[in-house]
Amino acid sequence: MGNNKPSIPKGTRDFGPEEMAKRNYIFNTIRDVYALYGFQQIETPAMETLHTLLGKYGDEGDKLLFKVLNSGDYLKGISDEELQSRDTLRLQTKLCEKGLRYDLTVPFARYVVMHRDELQLPFKRYQIQPVWRADRPQKGRYREFYQCDADVVGSDSLLNEVELMQIVDTVFTRFGVRICIKINNRKILTGIAEVIGEADKIVDITVAIDKLDKIGLEKVNEELREDGLPEEAIDKLQPIISLQGTNDEKLDTIAEVLKTSEIGLKGVEECRYILNMLKQTGLNNEIELDLTLARGLNYYTGAIFEVKALDTPMGSITGGGRYDNLTGIFGMPGLSGVGISFGADRIYDVLNALDLYPKEAVNGTQLLFINFGDKETAYCMPVVAKARKAGIRTEMYPDKVKMKKQMNYANAKHIAFVALAGDDEIAQGKLTLKNMVTGEQHLVSPDELVGEVLR
Numbered sequence: 462m463g464n465n466k467p468s469i470p471k472g473t474r475d476f477g478p479e480e481m482a483k484r485n486y487i488f489n490t491i492r493d494v495y496a497l498y499g500f501q502q503i504e505t506p507a508m509e510t511l512h513t514l515l516g517k518y519g520d521e522g523d524k525l526l527f528k529v530l531n532s533g534d535y536l537k538g539i540s541d542e543e544l545q546s547r548d549t550l551r552l553q554t555k556l557c558e559k560g561l562r563y564d565l566t567v568p569f570a571r572y573v574v575m576h577r578d579e580l581q582l583p584f585k586r587y588q589i590q591p592v593w594r595a596d597r598p599q600k601g602r603y604r605e606f607y608q609c610d611a612d613v614v615g616s617d618s619l620l621n622e623v624e625l626m627q628i629v630d631t632v633f634t635r636f637g638v639r640i641c642i643k644i645n646n647r648k649i650l651t652g653i654a655e656v657i658g659e660a661d662k663i664v665d666i667t668v669a670i671d672k673l674d675k676i677g678l679e680k681v682n683e684e685l686r687e688d689g690l691p692e693e694a695i696d697k698l699q700p701i702i703s704l705q706g707t708n709d710e711k712l713d714t715i716a717e718v719l720k721t722s723e724i725g726l727k728g729v730e731e732c733r734y735i736l737n738m739l740k741q742t743g744l745n746n747e748i749e750l751d752l753t754l755a756r757g758l759n760y761y762t763g764a765i766f767e768v769k770a771l772d773t774p775m776g777s778i779t780g781g782g783r784y785d786n787l788t789g790i791f792g793m794p795g796l797s798g799v800g801i802s803f804g805a806d807r808i809y810d811v812l813n814a815l816d817l818y819p820k821e822a823v824n825g826t827q828l829l830f831i832n833f834g835d836k837e838t839a840y841c842m843p844v845v846a847k848a849r850k851a852g853i854r855t856e857m858y859p860d861k862v863k864m865k866k867q868m869n870y871a872n873a874k875h876i877a878f879v880a881l882a883g884d885d886e887i888a889q890g891k892l893t894l895k896n897m898v899t900g901e902q903h904l905v906s907p908d909e910l911v912g913e914v915l916r
Contacts, residue, residue: 472596472604479823480809484607486822487636487808488589491609494631498624500585500611505568507591508559515560517567517790525594527604528557561593565610566787566800573614574791582615589805601806612800614787619731621799622764622783623738629768629779629801630744636808637817639771640746640778645754646732647761647782649715652725653701653752656718657694664755666690670702671753678703701752708736708750715752731763760784764799773814778807825854828914829871831881832858840887844880844907851911871897878914 469475476484492502508529515523535556536544543552562568565588573580589609598604611628613621626642633640654663665688669681676684681702685695700718704711712729719725732750739748754765756777763783770778781801788796812818828848830841841857848855856876858867871879879895886892886904894910895902905913 470604472598472602474603474605478825482823482825483809483812483818484805486818487805487812488607488609490635491632491803492587492589494628494635495587495611497631498585498628500587503569503572503586503588504590505562505565505572505588507561507593509562509568509571511554511558511560513571514563514567518563522563525596526563527561527593527595528553529559529561530556531558562590563594564592565590565608565802566612567790569610569612570787570791573796574788574793577793580615583613583621584615585611585613587611601810603806607805609803609805610800612787612798614796614798617797619734619764620738622735623742625781625799625801626735626739626744626748626766627742629766630746632803633768634745636812638808638811638815640768641771642744642746642748643751643754643767643769644732644735644748645751645765646728647758647763647765648724648728648731649719649752650728650755650758652719652722652728653698655722655725657690657697659690659694662688662690664758666698667753667755673702704752708748709733711750712736728763735764756780757782766801770811773811775807775811775814778804778811780804824875826856826874826876827853828855828878828880829867829874829876830855830857831864831867831879832861833881833883834861837882837887840882841880841892844892844910847907848911848914851915853911853914880910 495502511526511528514526518525539552539555543555569586569588573584587610589607591605591607593605596602596604611625613625626644629640629642650663650667651660653666654660659666666685669684669688672684673681682695685698686692690698697718700714704714706714712733716726716729719729736748736750751767754767756765756767761782762785765782766780767777768779769775779801781799783797783799785797786794787798788794830845832838838857845855845857858870868879870876877897879897880892881895882892889904891904891906892910893902894905894913
């Protein structure tokens with residue numbers, strides 16, 4: 462072999478059988494819950510035209526797009542001067558027409574615009590597919606990873622937000638993970654900035670407030686001063702920085718501070734509606750109003766949410782919010798939407814850390830038939846078929862090798878039962894069934910064998 466050991470590109474991963482079983486458990490659970498709420502699945506191609514992708518994620522995003530070389534003679538039509546100028550950006554527009562998708566939102570917007578005549582609005586879609594980013598790989602950050610999004614477009618109703626919170630609650634209840642759903646509203650943040658007259662400082666403000674638990678009120682105010690906030694603005698912020706009490710009490714305090722801001726009060730009202738509706742439905746997990754939540758500020762226009770796992774330290778494992786103009790980038794303005802995205806890789810780590818995968822979700826073969834030779838195999842084959850027909854995951858060992866090797870195979874694959882039939886068993890029309898967990902074994906008829914394995 463020498464030195465040419467095979468490898469995979471940096472920032473990508475192989476998923477072995479055990480990982481796939483776990484990942485499928487995650488995706489299938491999320492899929493089932495989405496379907497319960499009337500969401501429908503779509504898929505879009507791995508490649509989109511660069512025309513679709515470029516300019517949608519800002520300059521930073523454009524740099525992180527993987528571009529795909531045109532097929533055939535991609536240098537055709539490029540002059541020597543152009544080649545020698547080494548102007549990468551100019552050249553790549555001529556060498557590449559396509560790129561790998563960077564997220565699922567832009568392809569979704571493109572899909573909605575292309576298929577608007579067939580779509581029933583509101584359109585509730587979900588999509589579980591890989592996305593690619595030419596990012597520096599580091600721990601927990603990959604160049605290829607799966608996103609798992611659900612969005613409702615074409616409806617301004619806050620019932621959509623309520624429903625998405627119920628979906629989050631249901632999914633994590635099924636996983637057995639205790640979470641806190643954090644909720645905020647972009648309009649409240651805009652209102653705060655409006656009331657204190659510091660529109661461009663809203664991120665600084667949320668970052669500072671977020672440190673209250675760690676550094677205390679004095680230090681937070683100190684930091685706001687360093688960010689260039691005038692004293693009177695800081696005074697006005699005090700009730701909001703040290704916000705306490707139930708969600709309703711917090712909203713009352715905020716409404717008082719924002720009483721001169723129309724947009725701020727609208728945000729308060731939206732939050733109240735969502736939280737009151739959720740009281741009617743009863744969640745299994747807590748939901749908490751959190752003003753420090755400021756994700757995707759240049760993107761979200763209404764409710765914003767994030768989900769944290771309570772029993773293991775991990776960043777946000779699900780997030781989302783309401784945005785105003787999904788399809789405007791493709792010349793179809795005025796379509797509002799709200800969406801969430803489950804962080805499959807992080808959820809995988811949480812379920813691992815808390816050991817929450819159900820046995821049946823990750824288990825493989827349940828029953829292995831030992832191969833003693835042609836005659837014995839012929840006798841076993843109908844029983845193998847019978848077991849599979851009953852829904853038992855069954856293997857017939859393909860080769861006639863030493864029994865020890867076959868038993869090792871069963872142990873390595875955690876197969877719970879082994880069946881064998883030699884001359885004695887065949888003479889009686891039976892088989893020996895061995896329980897690999899307890900080590901017990903006894904003679905059974907084909908029907909009894911199926912019954913025992915299913916028990």
